[in-house]
Amino acid sequence: MSHVKYDNPAPDAAPSGAGPDVEVAIVGSGFSGLCMGIRLREQGIENFVILEKDTVFGGTWRVNNYPGAACDVPSHLYSFSFAQNAAWSRKFPQQSELLRYTEKLVEDYGLLRYIRLDTALLAADFDEENGCWQLRSSKGSFSAKSLVIATGALSQPVIPQIRGLENFRGRVFHSAQWQHDYDLAGKRVAVIGTGASAIQFVPEIVKKVAQLDLYQRTPPWVLPRPDRTISRFEQRLLRRVKPLQWLYRGLTYVLYEMRLVAFAKLPLLLHLIQPLARRHIRKQIPHDAGLRSKVTPDYALGCKRILLMNDYYPALARSNVAVLTDGIAEVRAHSVVGRNGEERAVDAIIFGTGFDVQHTLGAIAVRGRGGSLLSEAAAHGLEAYKGATLAGFPNYFMITGPNTGLGHNSMIYMIESGVNYVVRAIAMMRQQGLHSLEVKAQVQTEYNRGIQRRLRGTVWDSGCRSWYLTKDGKNNTLWPGFSFEYRQITRRFDAANYLLLKIAPEKNST
Helix, strand or coil: CCCCCCCCCCCCCCCCCCCCCEEEEEECCCHHHHHHHHHHHHCCCCCEEEECCCCCCCCHHHHCCCCCCECCCCCCCCCCCCCCCCCCCECCCEHHHHHHHHHHHHHHCCCHHHEECCCCEEEEEEECCCCEEEEEECCEEEEEEEEEECCCCCCCECCCCCCCHHHCCCEEEEHHHCCCCCCCCCCEEEEECCCCCHHHHHHHHCCCCCEEEEECCCCCCEECCCCCECCHHHHHHHHHCHHHHHHHHHHHHHHHHCHHHHHHHCCCHHHHHHHHHHHHHHHHCCCCHHHHHHHCCCCCCCCCCCEECCCHHHHHCCCCEEEECCCEEEEECCEEEECCCCEEECCEEEECCCECCCCCCCCCEEECHHHCEHHHHCCCCCCCECCCECCCCCCEEECCCCCCECCCCCHHHHHHHHHHHHHHHHHHHHHHCCCEEEECHHHHHHHHHHHHHHHCCCHHHCCCCCCCECCCCCECCECCCCHHHHHHHCCCCCHHHEEEECCCHHHCCC
């Protein structure tokens, strides 16, 4: 393979001579993709692109703009350590403020010229001869030395298969594809699903709809969200006394990190908290024992994601709301029919059914060494090494890949850790002029055996069905330990666990 020039500062221009068009192609312009771009620039790597399938960048907090959208992690922790923000207006940030933070990142770190909007990745094939990825996008084809998937776990909305849905004559949309042009005032609305988005938008829309039918399969545990306004004085103090930002962020991190003790080390501690959660239900729904029974989970607190909301239960207790738990038999032109035979007229159906975390790339065909398909590798739940690299897929990296999700703290911390690991790998490839880099299959296997061992006995292994699990009941979503443990194992790039090739395999005599 000819020498590849990596010093080209213009992402759209291919380097002279043979070699990839860009050094790094990043897929996704949310927190992970932007962090990757920032760290690459810090390493002096300028020849990269960030592909964004939509017409505006921003990731999760641009897409999820439904009424009431907000984060359940405190603002000062849900931001990058290198780009702290003293001007958060609330303890728990709302969608609009998080989007502004994202936009400021792009401006402050000069990322706009690297972002390719309205450019969806359609296919990716590893070129074994040249040690690079051949990429096909909606705007044309090009090659990249490394491919970094930064789409996040919550990028593929799930709309369940319901008989007759295609015959419905009203509006149908998912919470992550909110149709703001549709006026819900006076409408009869069916909300299907009671996940994190539903508990936020239901209290907002219930004020204007004529009737809201909430179809619930499994009730979530919902605890109060200790939100409040951050005063101008507090903002000025944090802005002027920088160490206070670090102190406040650090204390918040420690407080949230200690929750892992209950989730993974001593799950019995959650039994002490569960009565408080039940009391919260009784306090917010004091006069309707039947409704209280419907919304009280029958599984251990923490087995599914714990949700934080202050006005969800009162919203369900309103006279224009019905919580329906018998399931859906079919959808007709203007109604939803329950499995109990009850037919209820509706004007719109809104899905709050979450995301497909097992197939985050959707229908994109990714082929690695020997033409192996990523979709086949993920058929029973994708495994990776440190959530970042995948055997059989050289020069392929993931940010917040399998088993890097958190049930107790901020994903921003995990994003920074994973990005640092991947950037170190890419920097080493450049420094040593490597043809390709690929984690050893046995290393990946042993690593994942350890992950699954550590997940046994945690609250996530207590018997409930959740989106953390594959259809086979395997948890390939959550990180089983403290987040600082993940930071520790990604602090350096462990090259000894990788196959490092300097020339194409067929030319390599070793």
